[in-house]
Amino acid sequence: xxxxxxxxxxxxxxxxxxxxxxxxxxxxxxxxxxxxxxxxxxxxxxxxxxxxxxxxxxxxxxxxxxxxxxxxxxxxxxxxxxxxxxxxxxxxxxxxxxxxxxxxxxxxxxxxxxxxxxxxxxxxxxxxxxxxxxxxxxxxxxxxxxxxxxxxxxxxxxxxxxxxxxxxxxxxxxxxxxx
Numbered sequence: 632x633x634x635x636x637x638x639x640x641x642x643x644x645x646x647x648x649x650x651x652x653x654x655x656x657x658x659x660x661x662x663x664x665x666x667x668x669x670x671x672x673x674x675x676x677x678x679x680x681x682x683x684x685x686x687x688x689x690x691x692x693x694x695x696x697x698x699x700x701x702x703x704x705x706x707x708x709x710x711x712x713x714x715x716x717x718x719x720x721x722x723x724x725x726x727x728x729x730x731x732x733x734x735x736x737x738x739x740x741x742x743x744x745x746x747x748x749x750x751x752x753x754x755x756x757x758x759x760x761x762x763x764x765x766x767x768x769x770x771x772x773x774x775x776x777x778x779x780x781x782x783x784x785x786x787x788x789x790x791x792x793x794x795x796x797x798x799x800x801x802x803x804x805x806x807x808x809x810x
Contacts, residue, residue, distance in 0.1 A: 743781035750774035
């Protein structure tokens with residue numbers, strides 16, 4: 632194979648590719664959860680969540696492809712099996728568990744927020760440790776997209792207390808300012 636000469640050592644590129652592969656694995660776990668909830672959500676908020684999650688998994692699909700292509704551009708090969716994804720992902724499955732809609736939303740918020748924290752750390756490592764500003768910029772863009780998705784999900788449940796089951800307890804509700 633031709634030597635890659637883009638101003639990064641093989642070790643720097645490998646370090647960045649390791650970060651990218653973990654982000655790819657987390658993104659795959661997240662897309663599987665998002666699709667599963669998209670398929671299985673029921674209740675009065677079915678349509679709004681079904682459509683929101685479709686928008687989000689379509690964006691996640693684009694991000695997954697971009698992550699894999701960034702790894703290839705650096706001379707590596709992306710992980711690509713469920714076993715590999717689950718082995719290196721920081722996000723966890725909830726196999727065999729089908730919560731109520733609000734708990735689905737809460738779990739996806741937690742996953743997006745974990746990904747945001749991971750991406751924030753990865754941006755710092757890419758820049759400071761590996762001196763790869765291109766990947767740091769790329770990951771910053773992904774982080775901003777996850778922030779947007781997490782905000783949309785949080786907005787769905789904002790102001791609602793949740794039980795571990797996803798049920799809403801009988802409690803005082805917050806009144807929006809100016810109402």
